[in-house]
Amino acid sequence: MTVVDDVTATGRAVDRDAYVLDVDTHFEVAFTAEDHPLRAYADQFPTARRYVAEALTHDLREATPADSRPSDEALLLYSPPANRSYTSAAVDPAASVDPRFPSASAAERLTWMDQVGIDAALVNPGVYASLPRYLDGDRSQLVRLLNDFLADRLSGHTDRLMPVTMLNWNDLDGAVAELTRMRARGSRAFWVRAEPVNGMSPAHPEWDRVWSAATDLGMIAVLHIGNSPTAFSGWGNAGWAESGVGVGGFFRYANCMNHQAAELFITAMLYGGALGRHPNLTILTEELQVGWLPFLLARCEGLGSAGPWPFDRSPVEMLRHHIRASPLIDVGDRDVLGRWMPQLPGMLVFSSDYPHGEGNADPIGLYGPALGELDEATRRSFLGGNIADCFARMGDPLPGT
Template sequence: MPELPKIISVDDHVIEPPGVWADRLPARYRETGPRVVRAPAEMDFVGGRFTFRMAEEGPPCDWWVYEDLRRPLTRLDAAVGYERDDVQVVGVTYEEMRPGCHSVPERLADMDANWIQSSLCFPTFPRFCGQTFTEARDRDLALLCVRAYNDWTIEEWAGGSGGRLIPLIIVPLWDPALAAAEVRRCAALGVHAVCFTEIPPRLGLPSVHTDHWDPFFAACAETGTTINMHIGSSSQMPSTSEDAPAAVGSTITFANTCFSLADWLMSGVFTRFPDLTIAYSEGQIGWIPYVLERADTVWKENRGWGGVADRVTRPPSELFREHVYGCFFDDPHGVRSLEEIGVGNVTYETDYPHSDSTWPHSRELAERQLAGLPAETVEAVVRGNAIRMLHLGPDGLWTGAAR
């Protein structure tokens, strides 16, 4: 196999430095906006979810505090550098994390060590699609927090990276018109990627089967902004019972992506917005061929009574290949199915710094899984498709950054 092209990872994460909001909110909000405090943490896993509370005794932990929310930073957030068996849901401080979790120079060094040229990073405290601010009581402050995060990720995180860190914005999900305005504001600054929830009703929001989101979708289509949906961006992970261990949900995380893709393919959104692009993050890809096959069968055989005859005018598999990207980091079955999925619909990720991350072995893993494939296929999967999806320069760098 020729030398592996430098990877563009479309799913990594940033742990926001403590000053993101304190440095950017108006003075009157700096004591009520998101801020970091230090206190011990107690944690449990109950009903398929981890629960957290501040404690009086124990090792120190850094917490984000905002309205009634107390959100600790955990080793699960910043797992790189630890042996797998040492990755536990325990509280950590910034000093205990690998600096690349939150600092640009160290992140770039860790990318170099992992054969990564460029990286798209999801937020941590705002959660994967900004749910933290959508759930807030004070919507005026929440909107300022959304804009402050976006300004930080554009100006400091991506802007200080020489084009290697690609900005991914959040929007005020509680108002599609405001969301559309934020997409356009950031697109004017060179941003072409926005977070969205995989299953909106799980956040108490209208589904993609309504026209509620049309202003937001229209803004994304007009500006070439790809809608990125990370597993867990519905604030629920799949599981089977309240007493199932976390490993059950971790095994079937792709199910949320599967449900979401069926929603979008049968929604008619792609009929109304033929220039819209969506992308799924951390959902892997091996399950996609069956879902497309089944969706085509349902569309052909059952559309008379299935409620889609007037909104889905073409086979779902065709819509998928024109509008949807999936991504993977360790999916040998998916690699064997690339032709069925569509070589042009698959991207690569490393999930830095989470517990599933392949850092610092992403290059070796990609070389092993992609061995024997044509050079042009490897190029498309590890970088070419990401360049097209994110409107990067031909060199794989974000063109809105200082170069």
């Protein structure tokens, strides 16, 4: 367990022996043409401009007529320079790129974690993770290549750096097999996508094999930004150029409803009975903000008397038990500890999003005096105890907890 000073050089106050778990970091590296995990498909890679533009505006770009959408060049201005650097390296490894990735190896990442007081981290894939959707290849094979790339580079350190697994949801049996394979390689979490697959909700009993495998293996489900598609069909045809709002309105609209699909996914899992059938399953949202969660809880509370309910916990109790959310101050989660923590007790967990441009290199210090003003139990829960408990209740505690 990392020992964190009571007051550091940045002025943050935390417990000396609090367990700190960063649930959202990313592994970004400068590829060469020879070591890129998808190098066999390089001739199909999109341009860096297109890749960045689509990452920034999600589903709105494709839902907007080509003659009305802002140019990719205009959208690039909304991407932090570091993120553009990651993207260029991912899609054009043969080019001369000035990589801006701090801690691009496991050893470097651990050094940074020790400096800022983080014990362990769930390590998400880098920006290369979206490449499979552009490629004409077997989806299961593509995600295996990416999973192995991440696991290989964290090998030997997965007690602290735990890879997050990607899956091909078109093959549920294959997904279970990949979960099992990657758990053996140190993974403790996996990405989900907030949409039906082949016309079937993830809450359908056909999916129970996946959720059972996840809890049996001691793995949590992660719903990260980019895997929560917004239904923009038709709404993108808004005459962005003619209306005068241009790229500013376009970008804002593309990013104001990222939680929409997350709410559909969570409530499908709730009211479809999947959470009730899998009482130890945890769904963690990342970079989707947290301000919508109190309203969702209130709405579910208001529906409390709407007919019979087959589970011991009420719907709201189930949401508080199964759902965890990671706020990110630099993408709009303001006054997290003062405003949202009291409304979401036990649901909020700590993350850095390091090393992305919207993340922070001193993530604990970013919370400032507000972290020290929390009572000890709440502070410990937010920094790591809460999410550690989610792993422990599956019978497979994290190392060091």
